[in-house]
Amino acid sequence: MAPVLEVEGLKKKYGSLEALKGISFKVEEGEIFGLIGPNGAGKTTTLRIISTLLTPSDGRVTFLGFDLKKNPEKFREKISYLPEEAGAYRNMKGIDYLEFMAKFYATDNNEAKKYVERAVAISGLGERLKDKAGTYSKGMTRKLLLARALMTKPALAILDEPTSGLDVINSLEVREMIKGFTREGVSVLLSSHNMLEVEFLSDRVALIDRGVILDSGTPQALKEKYQASNLEIVFRRAVQ
Amino acid sequence: MKNFSHLLIKEIKELLNKQLIISLVFILVIFNFIGNVTRTEMKKAMAKQKIAVLDQDRSEISRNIIGALNMARFIIEEKTGDKEKVVQEIRNSNLDLLVVIPAGFGQLASSFQPAEVETYTFLRGVSISGRTKTEIVKALLNSTNEYLSNEYLKKKIPDADPALLKAPIKNREFVVVKEKQAEGSSAVVIGALTAQNFILPVILMMIIMYSSQMVITAIAMEKQNKTLETLLTVPVSRGAIVMAKMLAAAVVGLVSAAIYMFGFRKAFDFTSMDDISKALGGVAPILKQLGLTINTQGYILFGISLFLTILCALALATILGVLAEDYRTAQSLSVPLVFIVMVPYFISLFADINTMSLPAKVLVLAIPFSHPFFAMQNIMFGHLNLLWLGIAYNFLFVVVMLWWTTRIFATDRVLTMKLKWRKKKVVL
Numbered sequence: 001m002a003p004v005l006e007v008e009g010l011k012k013k014y015g016s017l018e019a020l021k022g023i024s025f026k027v028e029e030g031e032i033f034g035l036i037g038p039n040g041a042g043k044t045t046t047l048r049i050i051s052t053l054l055t056p057s058d059g060r061v062t063f064l065g066f067d068l069k070k071n072p073e074k075f076r077e078k079i080s081y082l083p084e085e086a087g088a089y090r091n092m093k094g095i096d097y098l099e100f101m102a103k104f105y106a107t108d109n110n111e112a113k114k115y116v117e118r119a120v121a122i123s124g125l126g127e128r129l130k131d132k133a134g135t136y137s138k139g140m141t142r143k144l145l146l147a148r149a150l151m152t153k154p155a156l157a158i159l160d161e162p163t164s165g166l167d168v169i170n171s172l173e174v175r176e177m178i179k180g181f182t183r184e185g186v187s188v189l190l191s192s193h194n195m196l197e198v199e200f201l202s203d204r205v206a207l208i209d210r211g212v213i214l215d216s217g218t219p220q221a222l223k224e225k226y227q228a229s230n231l232e233i234v235f236r237r238a239v240q
Numbered sequence: 241m242k243n244f245s246h247l248l249i250k251e252i253k254e255l256l257n258k259q260l261i262i263s264l265v266f267i268l269v270i271f272n273f274i275g276n277v278t279r280t281e282m283k284k285a286m287a288k289q290k291i292a293v294l295d296q297d298r299s300e301i302s303r304n305i306i307g308a309l310n311m312a313r314f315i316i317e318e319k320t321g322d323k324e325k326v327v328q329e330i331r332n333s334n335l336d337l338l339v340v341i342p343a344g345f346g347q348l349a350s351s352f353q354p355a356e357v358e359t360y361t362f363l364r365g366v367s368i369s370g371r372t373k374t375e376i377v378k379a380l381l382n383s384t385n386e387y388l389s390n391e392y393l394k395k396k397i398p399d400a401d402p403a404l405l406k407a408p409i410k411n412r413e414f415v416v417v418k419e420k421q422a423e424g425s426s427a428v429v430i431g432a433l434t435a436q437n438f439i440l441p442v443i444l445m446m447i448i449m450y451s452s453q454m455v456i457t458a459i460a461m462e463k464q465n466k467t468l469e470t471l472l473t474v475p476v477s478r479g480a481i482v483m484a485k486m487l488a489a490a491v492v493g494l495v496s497a498a499i500y501m502f503g504f505r506k507a508f509d510f511t512s513m514d515d516i517s518k519a520l521g522g523v524a525p526i527l528k529q530l531g532l533t534i535n536t537q538g539y540i541l542f543g544i545s546l547f548l549t550i551l552c553a554l555a556l557a558t559i560l561g562v563l564a565e566d567y568r569t570a571q572s573l574s575v576p577l578v579f580i581v582m583v584p585y586f587i588s589l590f591a592d593i594n595t596m597s598l599p600a601k602v603l604v605l606a607i608p609f610s611h612p613f614f615a616m617q618n619i620m621f622g623h624l625n626l627l628w629l630g631i632a633y634n635f636l637f638v639v640v641m642l643w644w645t646t647r648i649f650a651t652d653r654v655l656t657m658k659l660k661w662r663k664k665k666v667v668l
Binding site: 014048051052053054055073076077079080081082083085086087088089090091092100101103104105145148 | 242253254467469470473474477651652655656
């Protein structure tokens, strides 16, 4: 089976700073692929390039056979991106925000309605969706945004630090939401510096540090290779 | 197109928020208050007002003057006795004008010798009514002077016309505009044109300023609320995002400016409207004869000039909005734009662009906002080359700026361009 996403020799420079030094990886259909690494490793830059926010300095990204440089609009149609520090329009009600976003992806009002119904179910926010997003807690906003990202059943959901800043309960709920979603055939590319979280969620992971992928594989395979009990130790040994 | 209208509606809703509506209502309330206070003062000035008169002469002429004062909207409170005591008494009252006709005034006046009338104004502020009172008294005394001097001349030179003796040269005034000529006063023509167009620069300034601030704020708020990144990844072209923001800002800016101007006119219509209609009533045929009127084609040209200028302002403001990181920075960044708009505004009020030195003229016309400020004048005085040059310049400016803005939105720069004094940080 052809991978959903293929990244080959991806490079990104900000002036003299080389943020990505030629990374390569693939995401298969229906799998959760995790990028793990410390702050400043290049995770966000990678995700921003794939979601068409940044242009690569070099390398190739193909998604469902489309080239990023030639067809960025095809990426936008089938990819949902949840940035690490995302917000919703403060003066919009949660439900209106979902409707606003759904209309970009839907071909007609009925389809948009279906997307919204789906998002309502995913978010679990119930009656609070009738309140303005400006009144939401961080956890509620994150759930709303995650529901927005997943409601259209994208071919690839890109989630940057999906549980960033959330408390234990909210983090668990969000992780369950993500895990449940791949059962419907959606692929997920996520990043986190929380290696235990990635270990719990991901089918495969890539260890990234200073713009280079150090190693990749299933969490179990990596633990065996580095003779470690968890991915944190794996990462430390891979860096050494 | 569907996505564009969808975005446009969202942008308008975002801009037309509760805070803006409250501030617009507040502006209307403030203007209404100012208008009411000023109208009350004007009514006071126009109504019959009480003044004090001390007639120490009691001659026929002095009684005539008092009678005339009575006819000229004054309620006379006659005082008697010593002048110093009367002045002291009025100092402690709410009267603020005293006319003293000294003893012997009538005799001196009727024998055509210099006679004096004293007026005391008790200043308790600088209201319009206070000034109007003294002006009316002065006009009345001038009329009395005119009457007495005419009588004097008639007595001394019975066969002569006193008016001719006092002003032997009569001036016939003509105004020439290019090939057209009309009899009339240039001061009246200029006054009428100024009165007719005085509101226009204010409207222009408000529209440009409001629209620019709207678009800067709209982009800065997307950044501050962390919604821009998500918006840039939805399946809609970057051009549509930029145009929706600009068009929404233009619409809300125009509505805000219209409300502002409505309040402004409501507050100050008591002077401008009557004066303008009166002035235009007499001067309108002269303006028509001189070709100083605007036809449909003129209004269309002005509309094109204004539309392009608004686009210039919005494109510039969009770039400034990209530079802003949050609402506060956006407000600071809009300040230079406001000052640039004020340059043509003040020049249009106090100077003639056509008589300025070439470097100054080039400098002013290099500001894209300048052109509509001078468009009406250029249309009326037939400086159409300058007008078309302005339209072409603004068109070129808009094309370049829109291309640049769309480029910024289509690349990393929409996220990485920042006006920072500290070293730039990059999120990896």
